[in-house]
């Protein structure tokens with residue numbers, strides 16, 4: 001999925017990407033241009049600042065430009081981990097988590113890395129680590145069932161009830177997601193399953209859609225909904241990746257809007273909490 005409000009666009013490709021912060025750049029020597037083996041960096045028209053040919057950079061393996069920059073204007077978003085390498089890091093930190101700590105797999109979309117997450121979840125359980133997975137659920141149903149089996153908590157996004165509107169802003173229809181929600185709602189037993197609804201102004205925040213969403217969740221016999229107000233914390237990442245950000249000037253929903261949204265979910269008997277406030 002490619003949600004147009006995404007706050008982690010660097011996670012939408014399954015590979016590390018170079019990011020360029022123009023504000024930190026001191027373009028007097030252009031060491032990065034000299035070091036790039038692929039001739040992918042050019043000057044912006046009439047400017048000493050840089051333009052990256054993303055069709056080349058998004059296939060780069062060396063990232064030589066990053067090491068050439070002494071101003072930290074260039075960085076690499078993302079890196080590869082082997083399962084055991086990640087487990088070593090988690091185990092190192094496990095002692096600091098306290099009784100309520102654990103591991104949350106988020107994104108981007110953690111279920112894009114199918115074999116990897118299944119293996120890490122298996123090892124987390126073997127090491128007595130509590131786990132939570134946050135996903136769009138736009139995956140094969142059988143795979144989602146395996147995730148449900150291996151994690152302690154599952155958070156699933158529900159972005160819009162109308163498939164055509166859903167497709168406009170995410171790139172895909174919602175049929176598979178609704179089908180998967182029905183499947184995991186039946187199979188979850190006592191396991192915690194939370195529905196997450198990002199509240200995106202002008203996309204899904206109309207009363208009709210919110211009411212339909214609330215009734216759908218209620219009919220699944222679920223009881224927890226977490227609503228997340230749109231924010232623009234990812235805006236600078238779009239600039240650093242040279243991408244357009246459709247929501248660059250969109251204001252966040254007001255507190256009143258979020259409270260009214262919360263009320264819609266509560267009015268059908270759901271427990272609803274805003275943002276990251278804890279339901280406990």
Ligand code: SF4
Pocket residue numbers: 018035036037038039040041052056057058060061062063064065066
């Ligand atoms: S990411 Fe690779 S191809 Fe792109 S500018 Fe840097 S070194 Fe060149």
Ligand code: SF4
Pocket residue numbers: 024025026027028029030031032033068069070071072073074
């Ligand atoms: S090396 Fe760094 S500071 Fe110099 S031009 Fe490249 S990005 Fe800018």
